[in-house]
Amino acid sequence: MGKRERDYGAALIAAPVVCLTYYLCCTTDTPGIESLFDKKQILLWGVIIFPLVEELAFRGVIQEFIAAKTKRLHLLGSLSAANILTSLLFAALHLVYHQAFWIILVFIPSLVFGYFKEQYQGILPSIILHAFYNLNFILFVGSLR
Template sequence: MESTSPMRLSFEIRQMSPQQKLPSPDVGGMSRSARVMALLGLQYTRPFHRDALFLFFFALGPAVWLSMTVLFALQPSPRHALWSPVFLSVALWQPLCEELLFRGLIQGHLLESMPKQKTWLGLSISNLLTSCLFSLAHLANHSVSWSLLVFLPSLCFGFMRDRFGSVYPSILLHVFYNGGYFLLIGSATR
């Protein structure tokens, strides 16, 4: 079992030490397609499903769903809606596309283009910027309060991207968050 170093939280912006360097793909000698896959975070670097923070963020999902019921009435989806096109879009297609765009392309590019990453409360500047963009993008179809609510899960998804150098953990978390929300609230917000 691979050990992970404990996460240190600080309340000031500081330079990252070499031991805390964010995972970055080794591009030397890689083919173009391998470099693109690495930049997008489409690599499996180590098992994330046993990581304590991944499991914590997974367990946080129901709390996020319940906090969203404050804005929308609890309207559980009927059973037949489970594999409906709307459910598949909300729970699978949208999280996959959003994670590839935001955590893969945007956060991956920011990680590569900002070699001296700083952290704030254990979060990379790349993650903070990407999460701001993610929340702003939700303004196109949702209210301001909704866009603010998706900021915290976005930080969790981005943290997993930074921690593992891969988008697979963030995709899985995003699918879980969206799927559970849809099943609990229904399509009341669509």
């Protein structure tokens, strides 16, 4: 198993930590995106549709566009300018339905999704990670409410 695969495994393991951090740091009485769906639809939308659409748009289109314009410039070690800018936009757009603290909890995983999109030169790894993070959030944080 290579470094890339070990890093990907670590990113998967980090999902419950992100969810627990959200639960411990944020109030849980503020309605979020889940208020738009009944409980039967949350898994479909949260684990399949949102990760697929968001990763296609953000990693597949926006990150690629920025990468082409910035000539794949890396600003922070392994993090490209395209990944950082895409992640900032991705996190900011999540503020529509979430508290301000949520931006940190979306920004950091978004950097991870973008990193693996670049490492694997495709968006499937980022879609899987995004779906797994959302599943953990739904199962752990959603059940703690």
